[in-house]
Amino acid sequence: MLIKNEHSFSFGAKHVPKVSEAHLEARKEQIVRAAFLCFARKGFHPTTMQDICAEAHLSPGALYRYFAGKEEIIQSACDEAQAAQDAGLIAEALAEPDTRAMFHRLVHAFFSRFDDPAADVYNRASLQLxxxxAVNDRVRESFSHNHAVVHAGLGEVVxxxxxxxxxxxxxxPGALVSAMIALYDGFRLQKALDPTIDTAAYARVAEALLGGTSWTGAR
Amino acid sequence: MLIKNEHSFSFGAKHVPKVSEAHLEARKEQIVRAAFLCFARKGFHPTTMQDICAEAHLSPGALYRYFAGKEEIIQSACDEAQAAQDAGLIAEALAEPDTRAMFHRLVHAFFSRFDDPAADVYNRASLQLxxxxAVNDRVRESFSHNHAVVHAGLGEVVxxxxxxxxxxxxxxPGALVSAMIALYDGFRLQKALDPTIDTAAYARVAEALLGGTSWTGAR
Amino acid sequence: MLIKNEHSFSFGAKHVPKVSEAHLEARKEQIVRAAFLCFARKGFHPTTMQDICAEAHLSPGALYRYFAGKEEIIQSACDEAQAAQDAGLIAEALAEPDTRAMFHRLVHAFFSRFDDPAADVYNRASLQLxxxxAVNDRVRESFSHNHAVVHAGLGEVVxxxxxxxxxxxxxxPGALVSAMIALYDGFRLQKALDPTIDTAAYARVAEALLGGTSWTGAR
Amino acid sequence: MLIKNEHSFSFGAKHVPKVSEAHLEARKEQIVRAAFLCFARKGFHPTTMQDICAEAHLSPGALYRYFAGKEEIIQSACDEAQAAQDAGLIAEALAEPDTRAMFHRLVHAFFSRFDDPAADVYNRASLQLxxxxAVNDRVRESFSHNHAVVHAGLGEVVxxxxxxxxxxxxxxPGALVSAMIALYDGFRLQKALDPTIDTAAYARVAEALLGGTSWTGAR
DNA sequence: GATGAATGAGATTTCATTCAT
DNA sequence: GATGAATGAAATCTCATTCAT
Structure with a gap:
């Protein structure tokens, strides 16, 4: 209350008080995380707001204080899913003077993610995404944007x-980039179908294909 | 006419007349095709039975004569989506004595599919699938079965x-097969995001990666 | 066809040809019998026209040639259920000069019906009726009419x-008649709940109550 | 307030607050009462959820917070209809040392129920029940149970x-009990057909039959 | 006359969202 | 801020009835 009064003079009201803001973000985070789990489990549309409420230990009314509706939660979950630090990893690899070492770093950076025990949830959620x-303009936009960033980064590499x-x-070069991305996303699809698939063996193959060591026949 | 008379005398006849059977299949086909379009457009769950009815020019009641419910239509659509003649194409390629020619045939066979004007619908529906x-056991089973068939075929190739x-x-070898499939599925994902992506360029890259011609550096 | 022409001159067209009429009645009978079974099994409203069709080995279209709708089948089934030869039995009993013998004849006549193996179906259908x-004016009317006839007959007896x-x-006297009817209908209810209930023992009790032999205490 | 605070700290609390529990029961009661009226008016199956909603002044969604479906409402209504305090009345009568007085008490206790202006609704609902x-196992079970209790009580009397x-x-003795129950249920049937029927006269007849005073002829 | 596929109104049920407490 | 009961629009599905063949 005091805090609120303190700020009631600030023009434009650009900031809500920091404490609240932190709280707000924490709550949103909590809800999105819960939603993420539900989405991975049941898919976007079969997941009900009640499911998310239960997972987040929150009441429906509370949810609507933080999100305008289900649509907004889906979008946040999608944004969250995109928030991987892909650009940074790519930039690091780019610094590598040896091309095969560069590919090795890239492949390692991306495929080591599958060691995370939460990766399965993330993969399944990606399929939903x-x-x-394919169906939701707002989500496609966000996806498209992230895709463009990654594409640009790998474009430099290629x-x-x-x-x-x-x-x-x-x-x-664009097609080469597409192939690199396909090797990653296509594997996630297969991993969602069968989580026991051997990631290390696949990573070796990916590296070999890019580094030209898979072909042992005549040049 | 004769058949009809025949039928009116025999109770418990084992066969319903062929016309009916043909009609049944035709109707199912018609409905699944309509559903497919809707699913590609809106996704499985946001598609309503009314949407499918409208697309199929049929009343809701008629739909339920051929499918027990929406779930069954989804399953049929999934089965339909899997029904590609992948195994045949792979077997043909296998007959090729030159390995690069073999890869060329494979890549050509699979990627020429994207020339079909209906391919976009098919790709978008695949994402839904x-x-x-990830969420529906019955669908996963069907998917899994088809995946295993393709995997086995490509396993021979590899x-x-x-x-x-x-x-x-x-x-x-399994990981190599996974990579080949990933190159295909991952491209479909990107094509669904942007249908104008250059298929031919991508196919060349895929072929080059498999055939070891993409790497022009030191061996 | 010939028959039809033969009669096409008759004024007022009161009769449809006898053969057709007989056929018509036979079909109606067949349908009502089938409906009766269904009703006893599932109740009036949960029984679908398809159920009746299946039981009657007839197509839905055929049914509607004989009955205008489900309502009419229900009414016919109700009329059928009422069509017991109650009045005749009562008249016979009335001829008996000894009152106890009269009651005996009545009780025997009515309760021996439960020996019929079809009685269970009939009882269950009666509950539906x-x-x-209680809810359908047309059915209540028909029921009411039959009830009045029986009531009048037993009124004479009493x-x-x-x-x-x-x-x-x-x-x-009216109340006495009501009690006699209650002893009959109330038993049918119990018999519907438990078909193994002992009819003969119950009939003896009914006779004893009416004939004043159940009370063995002081007058 | 205290309870609320208490609750907000303890997860997995075993009790939901009493207010809720009371509210829950009150609402269920309200809905069942509404349903009861509808059922008496239109029968179980022709009554729609909308009918019940309207009668209960509740929205469809609200109903489903308290009952899983129409089936469950029907069952509750049936249970409610059985909940008469029959056993108590019978036990009281049993205390009477004079048999005719015992029968008088019984007949009076049961037949005075028809003076209640709500009795007609109750009777009509009983027919539905x-x-x-005859058709619903779960309902038959509940009915059967109550019937057994009453049967046992009257068995003592007899x-x-x-x-x-x-x-x-x-x-x-079982048959005698059945007859007593039949005299009651059979009358309810007639009362549902014609609510103006003279209850007092019927009660006198019932008492006379049981007490052996209806027969004035030779013993 | 018979068939049974098709119709479409209407029933049950769900669930995103609101709002009094 | 939080709650969760209530809302009501909309989805799925059923079934009495019709009608072209």
Missing amino acids: WAEM REAQRRGDLDGSLD | WAEM REAQRRGDLDGSLD | WAEM REAQRRGDLDGSLD | WAEM REAQRRGDLDGSLD
């Missing part, structure tokens, strides 16, 4: 490799 | 290439 | 017994 | 009368 993206003469310069 | 698979010394024999 | 009567000095003349 | 019982020599010991 893809489906929603073009650098081509510049170095390690990757065939006549291949479309 | 993946999401449903082991043959290893036997010939064209692919590194120390790589896990 | 009673429920419908008044005759009072005239002879065998039943207390100060008791309301 | 009987019909449902055997006591036989012990005293007032009722013929050679008559089956």
Whole structure:
């Protein structure tokens, strides 16, 4: 109450008090995390607000204080799912002077994520996200944006490799990037179908394909 | 006419007339096709029975003559989506004595599908299917079965290439197959996000990766 | 066809040809019998027209040639259920000069019906009928009419017994009749609840109550 | 308030606050009462949830907070209809040393119920219950249980009368009980058909039949 | 006359959202 | 701020009835 009065003079009311803001964010986080679990378990649409409430130990009324509706929770969950630090990892790899080492770092960085015990939830939720993206403009936009960022980052990597003469310069860099992303996303799909699939073996294959060591026949 | 008379005398006749059977299948087909469009457009769960009815130019009651409920339509749509003649294509490729030619045939066979104007609908529906698979046992089973068939087929291809010394024999064949499938499915995901993506360029990259021509650096 | 022409001159067209009429009645009978079974099994309202069709080995379209709708089948079933030859039995009993013999004949006539193996179906259907009567004016009317006939017949019986000095003349004859009917209907209810209940023992009690032999204490 | 605070600290609390529990019961009561009226008016199956909603001044959603479905409301209504304090009345009568006085008390206790202006609703609902019982296992069970209780109670009455020599010991006590119940239920049926029927006259007849005073002829 | 596929109104039920407490 | 009972629109599904064949 005091805090509120303190700030009631601030023009434009750009800030709600910090304590509240922190609380607000914490609550939102809590709700999105709960929603995430539910979505991974049942999918976006079959998940009811009650499911999320139960998972978050909150009442329906409380939820609506933090989110305008289910749609907004889905969007937040999608944004959350996109929030991986992909760009940073890519930038780090780019610093690597040896192309194969670069690919190794990339593959390791991305595929070591599957060691996280929460990865299965995340993978399953990703499938939901893809489906929603195909159907929901707002979600597609967010997905698209993140995709563009990753695409741009890997584009640098690929073009650098081509510049170095390690990757065939006549291949479309965009298509090479798409293939790299496909190797990652396509694996997540298979991992969602069967979580026991061998990640390390797959990572080795991915690295070999990119680094040109898988082909042992005539050049 | 004769059949009709025949039927009116025999109770408990084992066969309903063929016309009915044909009609039954035709109607089911019609409904599943309509559902497919709706699913691609709105997703499984946001699609209402009314949507499907409208698309199929049928009344709700008529739908329930052919399917016990929405769930069953979803399952049929999933089965339909799986019904691609993958196994045949793979077997044909396997007959090819040259490994790169084999990969070329495979890549061509699979990626030429995207030329079909209906491919977009099919891709978007696939995303729905993946999401449903994560959440619906019956659908996962069907998906899993089809995946196993394709996996087995490509397994032959990969082991043959290893036997010939064209692919590194120390790589896990299963993981190699997974990567091939990932290159395909991962592209479908990207195509669903942006249908204008260049399929031919991507196919060239896929072929180059498998055939070891993408890497132009030191061996 | 020929028959039809033969009659096409008859004024007023009161008769449809006898063969057709017989056929019509036979079909109606067949349908009502089927309906009766269904009603006894599931009740009036949960029984669907399809249930009746299946039981009657007829198509829905055929049913509607004989009955205007479900309502009409229910009414016919009710009329059928009422069509017992009660009045005749009562008239016969009335001829008996000895009152106790008269009661014996009545009780025997009515309770021996429960020996019929179809009696259970009939009893269960009666419960449905009673429920419908409470709710459906047309059915109540039909029920009411039959009830009045039986009531009148038993009224004669009771008044005759009072005239002879065998039943207390100060008791309301209508109430006595009601009690006789209650002893019958109330038993049917119990028989529907438990078909193994001992009919003969009950009949002896009913006779004893009416004939004044159940009371063995001081007068 | 205290309770509320208490509650907010303890997760997994075993009791929900009493207010809620009371409220729950009150609402259920309210709904069942409304349903009862509807059932008496239209029968179980023709009554729609909307009918019950309207009668209870509640929205459809609200109903489903208290009952899982229509079936459950029907069952509750049936249980409610059985909840008469029959056993108590019978026990009281049993205390009476004079058999005719005992019968008088019984008849009076049961038939005075028809003076209640709500009795008509109750009777009509009973017919629905009987019909449902014939068709619905769960309802039959509940009915059967209550019937057994009443049967046992009246069995004591009858055997006591036989012990005293007032009722013929050679008559089956169970059948005598059945007849007593039939005199009651059979009357309810007639009262549902015609609510103006003279209850007092009928009660006198019932008493006379049991007490052996209806027969005025030779013994 | 018979068939049975199709219709579509209407019933049950769910669930996102609101709002009095 | 929190609660959770209530709302009511909308979804799924049923079934009496019709009608082209």
